Amino acid sequence: MQNTCLVCDTPVNTRCAKCTSVYYCSKAHIAQDWPMHKAYCKRVRAATNTFDAILFGVDEIKPRAIKLPWSYGPQVDDDPRGWQLLEREPWLGGKDRCPYFFYVGTFGVNGPSLGRILALYYDENFLINGSPINRCIQNITKGKAAHPWAGNVLALRSKGLRSLDWYNDAIIEEDLAPLVRFFEDYGKEDDPAVRGNDVVSSKKRENAQVAADIASASVTAEPGTADLKPFAFVVFVLLFFLCTVLI
Structure with missing residues (x-):
């Protein structure tokens, strides 16, 4: 996917000098976006570990790759390996937010296996907190999304249903197409995803x-x-x- 300015969508190769994960076409657009970019930029620079994730921004017109900081969670009795705690703020943080997830493992309803599991995070409380409809998902599905997705949505690879809290980098060139298909299909009679709290260990x-x-x-x-x-x-x-x- 071609890199474009986060403000005007102009093709560009100049990145934020601090976090190197966001692109801009000019100093003016860097300054314009800084109030929005500031929190993310600081978190990424301070992070010891990050995953490559896909952001479907609520007010953006196309998905983009971002760095998602993470840390090791505490070990539990039945899993001495511990787990990987994703830092989903500022995308899914804030008052009245309830991050929730789906696991997508096929291309479309009853479609072929992807050979990998995609973890999709969204705000379950969007109807309560009044989050706006996600413009990015509306745009990439050409208005065909069967479900009214709202707020920011994040996606990355999971290591599988037996390792729910272990992740891998998303590859936008490979993972975007099945996610778009999921957005188009979810909400119809057949559901291609496994919902988070329906996963049985x-x-x-x-x-x-x-x-x-x-x-x-x-x-x-x-x-x-x-x-x-x-x-x-x-x-x-x-x-x-x-x-x-x-x-």
């Missing part, structure tokens, strides 16, 4: 399978063991409760 799947097996055993018991059905049901309920608490 492998441990939960195992526990759910154990509970299902116990339930099946209690239903399909031999006639001679019918008197054990109430006991089997109680065991099933207790195990299900323990699985839920331990997760």
